[in-house]
Amino acid sequence: MQRPCIVGTLLLLLLVAACSGETDPAEDQAPSSNGKTEDEPSLVGRLPGGFGPAKFHNALTTATGFSGATIREATLDVSGDFWVAVDGGVSRRTESGWINYSPVEGLPDPRTRTIEVGDDGRVWLGHQSGLTIFDGKAWNQPTFAASLVGLEVRALLLGEKPWIGTGAGLFRVEGETLSLQQIPGLPGAVGVHALLNGSDGTVWVGLDQGLAGFKEGTWTYLHGIEGLPSGAVLALAEGTAHELWVGAEGGAGRYDGTAWTTFDYGNGLGGGEVRALELDAEGGVWFALGMAEGDPFSGGASHFDGTTWTYYSTEDGLGGNLLFSVDRDRDGSLWFGTWGGGFSRFDGTAWTTLERRDGLACDMVGAVLHDRAGRWWFGSEGGVTRRDASGWTLLRGEGGALRPYRVTAIAEVGQTEYWFGTAGGGVFVLSGETWRHLGTVEGLPGDFVNTLLVTEQGEVLVGTDSGLGIFRDTSFVKLGAAEGLVSDTVTALKVDSKGRIWVAGFGGVSMVQGEVVTPFAAADGLGQMAVRTIYEDAEGTLWFGGEQGRVTSFNGEQFDTYAPVELLLGRQVTAGLHDEHGFLFGTADGAVVYSEGGSWYEYRPVTIAGEVRTIYRDREGALWIGTTLAGVVELPPLPGK
Known part of the structure; x- marks a missing residue:
C-alpha cells in the first residue's frame, strides 16, 4: 500500500x-x-x-x-x-x-x-x-x-x-x-x-x-x-x-x-x-x-x-x-x-x-545479568547492551557477528570474561577487549543456546536444544539423550550443594554426578514433562517448576508433585524463577504468576508488553523482567494479598 x-x-x-x-x-x-x-x-x-x-x-x-x-x-x-x-x-x-x-x-x-x-x-x-x-x-x-x-x-x-x-x-x-x-x-x-x-x-x-x-x-x-x-x-x-x-x-x-x-x-x-x-x-x-x-x-x-x-x-x-x-x-x-x-x-x-x-520505542530483551562489579548486561535481538557508571555501551561482537542473533543467556566467568548464548549462533565470549566464538565446530552440542551456568570449579555449562556442553579447560564434553539425559533439549541448569549437576528438559530432569547420568521422568514420580526452573532450599530439597505451574520437590529419596497452578492452566509458561522468595512464572501473555505464603497470585503491570522472556532477581532482591515488546522492566515488591 x-x-x-x-x-x-x-x-x-x-x-x-x-x-x-x-x-x-x-x-x-x-x-x-x-x-x-x-x-x-x-x-x-x-x-x-x-x-x-x-x-x-x-x-x-x-x-x-x-x-x-x-x-x-x-x-x-x-x-x-x-x-x-x-x-x-x-x-x-x-x-x-x-x-x-x-x-x-x-x-x-x-x-x-x-x-x-x-x-x-x-x-x-x-x-x-x-x-x-x-x-x-x-x-x-x-x-x-x-x-x-x-x-x-x-x-x-x-x-x-x-x-x-x-x-x-x-x-x-x-x-x-x-x-x-x-x-x-x-x-x-x-x-x-x-x-x-x-x-x-x-x-x-x-x-x-x-x-x-x-x-x-x-x-x-x-x-x-x-x-x-x-x-x-x-x-x-x-x-x-x-x-x-x-x-x-x-x-x-x-x-x-x-x-x-x-x-x-x-x-x-x-x-x-x-x-x-x-x-x-x-x-x-x-x-x-x-x-x-x-x-x-x-x-x-x-x-x-x-x-x-x-x-x-x-x-x-x-x-x-x-x-x-x-x-x-x-x-x-x-x-x-x-x-x-x-x-x-x-x-x-x-x-x-x-x-x-x-530514539525508537522498541525492545526485545531475553537475558539479564548484574555482574560482580555492579554493571548491568542486557541481551536482546542483535547484540548486548552494557550499562555502567559511564553510560551505555552497545556490543555486537567482532565484525558485527552478534547482529543476526538473539541473545538468550549471559554468564560471568572469572574476573574479565563474559559468555553470551544465542538462538542459532552458539556462544560468543568477550575476554577483556577480545571476542571469540564457540559453536558446533568447537564442540558445542548445538547452536541454539537456552541457558548458561558457571560452576565453582570454573566449568561453564551450556544448555542447548541439542544437549548439554560442559566446557572444561579448552574443550567441551557433550551429554545428550544418547549419554543418558532425559532429553536433548536443555531448559534449565543447577549445581546442588553436593556438587551434582541437575539438567532440566522437556522430558523431565537428569542428574549428572561424575561420569554417571541418571534420568528422572514422569514414571519416576517427577510429574513434570517440561521443567523450566530448578531451586535448592536451605534443607537441601530440590524444587522443579514447569509448564502450567506444576511443582515437584525431591528430598533425595522421592519426588512429591503438587497440583497444577490454576492461574496457569491453559497458558504458555515462557520463563521461570525459584529462589528463597518462592516460585515465579512468566507467561506468553505478559503476566507474572507467583507464590507467597502458600497461595498463588497473578501480577500484570502495564509496563510489561508482549511475552515474558526472562525473570532475574538482583543482589538487592529486585525483580527484572525481560520482555519481547517492552524491554526490561523492574518490578516493585509483589503484593501478597
Missing part, C-alpha cells in the same frame, strides 16, 4: 547511524550517558503502574540505548511529523525530537500492525487487539471501534467511509456505524492483509487466500487464477500505467488489465514472501521481502525498473534481511522497516540505518 511521502527536511533531523556491522571490538557503540551525571547508573524510567498510588517502576526503553528495532509501518501526518509503528509502541518524530507512545501514554496495545493519517490529521493505529485514533492530544477509541476489540487490525484505507481490514474480516465505517462486509464466494469472514483504492474506483482487498475487488456495489473474487501468486496477499500497489501490483506469500504479481504476470525466485525477485510494495519516482517498483523458512538467502529488498531486477541485502548495507515495510519520502529516498535491524534508508546510492539508540 502506498503511503504519504515524508518531508525531505525532516530527514535532516534524523539521527541516522551507519549499520554496516563492520566494526571491531574497540569501535562498538560508545557509551552514552543520556544526560545523566550521577555516579551510579540511573535505571529509573517513566512507566507508572503498581497497586494503590501510582509508582514509577524502573523501565529501560530504546531511548536509553538498546540495539535493533522491528518496524511495522511508517507514515507522515499533515503537520510534517513522521510516525513509525514498531513492536512496542509508536514513535513520532517532530522538529524537536522523538516522542514515544506506550501504554503509559494511553496506547491500549503496543503490538502495532498498521498506521495511517486521515485528511483531518488524525492518526489511525491498528494493533493486535483493535483500533485506536490519536486526535493530536490523546489516544482514544472511537465509538464504532468497540466492535473491533480483540481483533487484529492489519490494514486501513481512510476516506469518507474508511475500510478496516482485520484477521476476522473486512469492516466499513459509516458515521459511527461499523458493518462487516461479506464478500460473495467466500466462506464467511476471512482475514484481510492489505487495502488499496484504485484509480478507477475499485477497492482492492488482499486476503488470506487470493484477492477481491469492490466497485459500484459489486464484488469480484480472484483466487487460483494463472499468474496470481499463491498464498495470502500481503501488499497492494498501483503502478504509473495503472497496472495492479500484488505482493503475496508466493511472490509478486502484475495485472495490466488483460493478463497476470508472476515474479518469484526464478525470474528476478528475491526469495521469501513479499511483505510490502512501493513505487519510486521513476515508476520502478520496490519489494520488501520476508525470510523463507529454510532459506538463509531469502529476504532483503528487490527493485524492478520495468526491465532489470536489482537485489539488496545486509551485505549492501540494509539493516536486516527480514523486512516489514517500505516507504518513499519526498526526496525520493526509500525507507525499509526491518525485524531487529532498525529503519534503513536508501537514497539511490548508499544505505544508512536509524536504530533504537536514535
Whole structure:
C-alpha cells in the first residue's frame, strides 16, 4: 500500500547511524550517558503502574540505548511529523525530537500492525487487539471501534467511509456505524492483509487466500487464477500505467488489465514472501521481502525498473534481511522497516540505518545479568547492551557477528570474561577487549543456546536444544539423550550443594554426578514433562517448576508433585524463577504468576508488553523482567494479598 511521502527536511533531523556491522571490538557503540551525571547508573524510567498510588517502576526503553528495532509501518501526518509503528509502541518524530507512545501514554496495545493519517490529521493505529485514533492530544477509541476489540487490525484505507481490514474480516465505517462486509464466494469472514483504492474506483482487498475487488456495489473474487501468486496477499500497489501490483506469500504479481504476470525466485525477485510494495519516482517498483523458512538467502529488498531486477541485502548495507515495510519520502529516498535491524534508508546510492539508540520505542530483551562489579548486561535481538557508571555501551561482537542473533543467556566467568548464548549462533565470549566464538565446530552440542551456568570449579555449562556442553579447560564434553539425559533439549541448569549437576528438559530432569547420568521422568514420580526452573532450599530439597505451574520437590529419596497452578492452566509458561522468595512464572501473555505464603497470585503491570522472556532477581532482591515488546522492566515488591 502506498503511503504519504515524508518531508525531505525532516530527514535532516534524523539521527541516522551507519549499520554496516563492520566494526571491531574497540569501535562498538560508545557509551552514552543520556544526560545523566550521577555516579551510579540511573535505571529509573517513566512507566507508572503498581497497586494503590501510582509508582514509577524502573523501565529501560530504546531511548536509553538498546540495539535493533522491528518496524511495522511508517507514515507522515499533515503537520510534517513522521510516525513509525514498531513492536512496542509508536514513535513520532517532530522538529524537536522523538516522542514515544506506550501504554503509559494511553496506547491500549503496543503490538502495532498498521498506521495511517486521515485528511483531518488524525492518526489511525491498528494493533493486535483493535483500533485506536490519536486526535493530536490523546489516544482514544472511537465509538464504532468497540466492535473491533480483540481483533487484529492489519490494514486501513481512510476516506469518507474508511475500510478496516482485520484477521476476522473486512469492516466499513459509516458515521459511527461499523458493518462487516461479506464478500460473495467466500466462506464467511476471512482475514484481510492489505487495502488499496484504485484509480478507477475499485477497492482492492488482499486476503488470506487470493484477492477481491469492490466497485459500484459489486464484488469480484480472484483466487487460483494463472499468474496470481499463491498464498495470502500481503501488499497492494498501483503502478504509473495503472497496472495492479500484488505482493503475496508466493511472490509478486502484475495485472495490466488483460493478463497476470508472476515474479518469484526464478525470474528476478528475491526469495521469501513479499511483505510490502512501493513505487519510486521513476515508476520502478520496490519489494520488501520476508525470510523463507529454510532459506538463509531469502529476504532483503528487490527493485524492478520495468526491465532489470536489482537485489539488496545486509551485505549492501540494509539493516536486516527480514523486512516489514517500505516507504518513499519526498526526496525520493526509500525507507525499509526491518525485524531487529532498525529503519534503513536508501537514497539511490548508499544505505544508512536509524536504530533504537536514535530514539525508537522498541525492545526485545531475553537475558539479564548484574555482574560482580555492579554493571548491568542486557541481551536482546542483535547484540548486548552494557550499562555502567559511564553510560551505555552497545556490543555486537567482532565484525558485527552478534547482529543476526538473539541473545538468550549471559554468564560471568572469572574476573574479565563474559559468555553470551544465542538462538542459532552458539556462544560468543568477550575476554577483556577480545571476542571469540564457540559453536558446533568447537564442540558445542548445538547452536541454539537456552541457558548458561558457571560452576565453582570454573566449568561453564551450556544448555542447548541439542544437549548439554560442559566446557572444561579448552574443550567441551557433550551429554545428550544418547549419554543418558532425559532429553536433548536443555531448559534449565543447577549445581546442588553436593556438587551434582541437575539438567532440566522437556522430558523431565537428569542428574549428572561424575561420569554417571541418571534420568528422572514422569514414571519416576517427577510429574513434570517440561521443567523450566530448578531451586535448592536451605534443607537441601530440590524444587522443579514447569509448564502450567506444576511443582515437584525431591528430598533425595522421592519426588512429591503438587497440583497444577490454576492461574496457569491453559497458558504458555515462557520463563521461570525459584529462589528463597518462592516460585515465579512468566507467561506468553505478559503476566507474572507467583507464590507467597502458600497461595498463588497473578501480577500484570502495564509496563510489561508482549511475552515474558526472562525473570532475574538482583543482589538487592529486585525483580527484572525481560520482555519481547517492552524491554526490561523492574518490578516493585509483589503484593501478597
